[in-house]
Amino acid sequence: MKKILTFISLFFLSVPVMATCDYSDTGNGASVGLSITSKILSDTTLPAGTVLAAKSVGGQVTNTKTFSNCGINDIYAIIASPSTTLVTGVKGVLGGPVYETGIPGIGFEISEAITGTVSRPVPATLGSVSAYGLSSSPIKQISVWLIKTNEAIDTSSTGTHNISVSYRAGTVNQVNSNSTAARLLRVDITLGPFTFKETSCDITPRGGNTINLSSIEASQLKSAVQGGVTGKQKEFTLDISCPTSSIGTKYNYWFNAITENSPTKDGVLLNNISTATGGAKDVGFIIKQGNSAIKFFDFNSYVINNIQKSQSLNFTADYYKVSNSLTPGPVQAMFEIVLQEN
Known part of the structure; x- marks a missing residue:
């Protein structure tokens, strides 16, 4: 509550000559895991947008690859696998977008990997934008929130649900092919098993x-x-x-x-x-x-x-x-x- x-x-x-992004290193980016197994309040009186659980992860997040000086045709993308859809009409923490988890009634929100601080995370928006003029700053942690999306949560859900969120920057081909050069950070999220409480x-x-x-x-x-x-x-x-x-x-x-x-x-x-x-x-x-x-x-x-x-x-x-x-x-x-x- x-x-x-x-x-x-x-x-x-005036527009500069097209170029590829500069990166802080030539590696394949950082990779971290984040597991949420909290007890979930399934009270039907709670409105959509209620925070059900929250967790953050640091560690290897500090090794997230940064980028700058991207060309006019380069993009920055945040991609979820399996693909997920935006929950319309529901806002999460700091007014951020909420996405389906695959569990009816429960959505998730995740923070940005190129901006924000521990004290003030920035909600991430899945999809791609132009990377021209963008640059990333080192971050210390990634936060994930579980958000109620409608009146009834499916309390019969058992087992775990896995979502991988990948942050990438580079040419369209680099990003779409998940090339080593474009990878900045991957967050592997494990949800559940949950205990539901009324x-x-x-x-x-x-x-x-x-x-x-x-x-x-x-x-x-x-x-x-x-x-x-x-x-x-x-x-x-x-x-x-x-x-x-x-x-x-x-x-x-x-x-x-x-x-x-x-x-x-x-x-x-x-x-x-x-x-x-x-x-x-x-x-x-x-x-x-x-x-x-x-x-x-x-x-x-x-x-x-x-x-x-x-x-x-x-x-x-x-x-x-x-x-x-x-x-x-x-x-x-x-x-x-x-x-x-x-």
Whole structure:
């Protein structure tokens, strides 16, 4: 289950000659495996677009081949095998596209291999685009999300389902033939076997989904240490309640930034109100658990090993100074917490 939290406050105050791509190495790219065997919530009241499970893989991902200087006829492609179709009308994490897994009711979303960070992955779109003008940056991990695609999940599905996603760049012939030169990364995904559950723990923000911070003066925020305590921080609590069948089991929870978060600074949500509409410039929020900033899209670090019938998680929201060029205006951001049984 998941809950969305909203923070609201007012802050005073010409074409080159055709060529083939250049690559970081002459190898056949990296290859990694990723297996998801989580317990899946099959509750029919959950809407399409609900995150059912999430997992990331690093390791050999850091050896993904990069490319640059591609010619005008070169392409960049993301290809799934077996081929899959886009789920129409359903968006995944960060608004990304969702594709069929072969299990009715369950789709998958995968992150890009040429851009994005651990803190801010970029959803991948299957298919091909021109590679002219594109270049890739080294990445540290690939993330996969399982997304509910319709009202009823086929809980009779047994065994495993395998999907291979390949990232390639080069000429059309190189890409279509899966040549060694064009291969950047291949992710072999194994789904299942799953255990389906009709109920799970629920998580509820104490006092409601909207957290309001007191106003802060521009001079006060400018003088504050970046990421430090401003004196305007607001504590909030998330209450977890579990059915008897879940007591004593292991849960993970993770944080999904619905609005934009910093790709390099942990726990920082950027202002979702544009300066064109009066929003504060270079002001955001930082979310902390204890004295440490939370890590968005970290699916492994936050664990409850022996969940109880009732327990709570405590956090703090505070203003965050992006730079000293900040200007007055309202500040707003949203994130959700996803609770996932292992």
